[in-house]
Amino acid sequence: MLAAQRRGRILAELSRDGTVRVTDLVELLGVSDMTVRRDLVALHRDGLLEKVHGGALAVAEPSASEPGFAAKSVQHLREKQAIAAAAAELVHTGMAIAVSAGTTTHALTEHIARIPHLTVVTNSVWVADVLHRTGEPTTSVLLTGGLRTPSDALVGPVAVSSLRSLHVDAFFMGVHGMDVRAGFSTPNLLESETNRAMIERSRRLIVCADSTKWGVVGLSSMAGLSEASVLITDSGLSAQASGALADHVGELVVVDPLSDSPADSHADDDAAPEADA
Incomplete structure (x- = not known):
């Protein structure tokens, strides 16, 4: 091991x-x-x-604490890989997607690197590196500029400005915490602002978050739970937490980290159709 x-x-x-x-x-x-x-x-x-x-x-963990990428990369590896595999099933040839910084979204990138004709917008130097090294030649990568955070995200006015004229099919977002009242949050104010800009430019918000993120509240909220079209998490979530999330997000997908396959899915049948960004 x-x-x-x-x-x-x-x-x-x-x-x-x-x-x-x-x-x-x-x-x-x-x-x-x-x-x-x-x-x-x-x-x-x-x-x-x-x-x-x-x-x-x-x-x-204080609400403003922000572990670095290397520290987070050793946490909950099996859960993150299972979440990433499920998220990758939502990515298809020819799509334009945005991918946030984070270790779970980094794992997602490794799964989708061989899908041809993708356009990937990201503020993550790690995501861009994976696509540069192993991605299909037909993949286009747009890396935002900006200030670099401890988790290796590029954030701030330069990053936000580069996103204003873009439109993508889906935004795959990792989070620091998720809570009924606080929604999806991060300890970094500039990263929160940059992620909100990506949400605004995306037709669908797909959140990738392992079960330990439940009940954690970062300093700044990026989106309410109801803004997520899909939330992919793992079966370590309690029944109470699963029920609370299913009541708010468009679709809750729960994966079994032992089998790398969806264990359950709760869709909101009454959800309104997605509007163009």
Whole structure:
């Protein structure tokens, strides 16, 4: 098991129980005590947990806290891959799409890189890099300019200005948090502004967010839950949270991270047709 996979499992255990013990992780991961301790030190250094004697504790995340791309990339890998695979099924040859920055949308890009004749608008240097290295020659990539955030998003007035004259079929957006009252949010004010500009230029908003994002509220809201045409998440969501989301979003797609296939889907049969952007 790779270090990134081990650390993702550690964070998954921590998010469920709030605490982990070295002895339990040694048994769960099938590695040495020393390997587990090195992983805990690395995660503590990235601010993802608090290392204590014999294990680690979850850390409370302030609304303005913004982990970097590398720190987020080791979290909930299996869930993100399953969400990305489901989202990729909504992308077809000839579409023009926008893709936000984030580790889940980065995974989505790896799934759609071989779809021909795509036009992809993005403010993510990682997304643009994947398409540059592995994308089809017929794919067109429009990378916005702007200031670079800790999560490697390009944001601010330059990014927003570059989006004003564009129109895309769908916007695939990753989020920091989702909540009934706060909607979809991020800790970065400029990233929120840039994502709102992408929403305005898109016919459909497709949100890709793993279940740990539920109940998390970032500093700035980007959109209300009802603005999402589709929300793709994983089966770690509680029944109560799933019901709340199904009541607000156009369609809720829940994937099983063990099978990489949709586990459930709740469509709003009374939803109005999409209007052109």
